[in-house]
Amino acid sequence: xxxxxxxxxxxxxxxxxxxxxxxxxxxxxxxxxxxxxxxxxxxxxxxxxxxxxxxxxxxxxxxxxxxxxxxxxxxxxxxxxxxxxxxxxxxxxxxxxxxxxxxxxxxxxxxxxxxxxxxxx
Amino acid sequence: xxxxxxxxxxxxxxxxxxxxxxxxxxxxxxxxxxxxxxxxxxxxxxxxxxxxxxxxxxxxxxxxxxxxxxxxxxxxxxxxxxxxxxxxxxxxxxxxxxxxxxxxxxxx
Numbered sequence: 001x002x003x004x005x006x007x008x009x010x011x012x013x014x015x016x017x018x019x020x021x022x023x024x025x026x027x028x029x030x031x032x033x034x035x036x037x038x039x040x041x042x043x044x045x046x047x048x049x050x051x052x053x054x055x056x057x058x059x060x061x062x063x064x065x066x067x068x069x070x071x072x073x074x075x076x077x078x079x080x081x082x083x084x085x086x087x088x089x090x091x092x093x094x095x096x097x098x099x100x101x102x103x104x105x106x107x108x109x110x111x112x113x114x115x116x117x118x119x120x121x
Numbered sequence: 122x123x124x125x126x127x128x129x130x131x132x133x134x135x136x137x138x139x140x141x142x143x144x145x146x147x148x149x150x151x152x153x154x155x156x157x158x159x160x161x162x163x164x165x166x167x168x169x170x171x172x173x174x175x176x177x178x179x180x181x182x183x184x185x186x187x188x189x190x191x192x193x194x195x196x197x198x199x200x201x202x203x204x205x206x207x208x209x210x211x212x213x214x215x216x217x218x219x220x221x222x223x224x225x226x227x228x229x
Contacts, residue, residue, distance in 0.1 A: 045166065045209055047218040059216045095165055105213055107156035109177060111165035
């Protein structure tokens, strides 16, 4: 059974940093691209970042470029999101999501339950 | 960036009725890499449709997707009580991946 478990959320001051983790199980982690998607309170979904299975390719939304870094440790089956220079508008539930198929552009077939990040003084 | 516009914002229907949700892309670069997700309060999104018209594993056949180019549709043939939720379209054919703003299907 595929499982994705996010952690690392919490309350942080504007300008601060936070690292989110997503522990994956139930599939060959290194074979699949992974994503971070966020949802501000009461709002819609916003794609944040994608990383290829090998970790060699990453893509980011313009809203987080230069501030957020996606990475993965395939030996630990874990996805990360390093968030720096946090702003109030980064407040959201952050979901990790698995791409559906190997090596090609696909939708996201499994999602974690999310971790809440609150940026406030 | 491809902007996805969903309509209507809210759809008020009764169980048993047919729901038709629209998703329009600002340009044709999706290459039919269009997905639909369902989200219920307090839950993560669930993949319903990918490739514009393929049902994901375990999704009932009352859900169907259609369309190509810039115009896509999600149809729920007969609404069940558990179908009342928010639905999002997403294009994953070009970076950045983008979502529509969502359509809420509520009980009339």
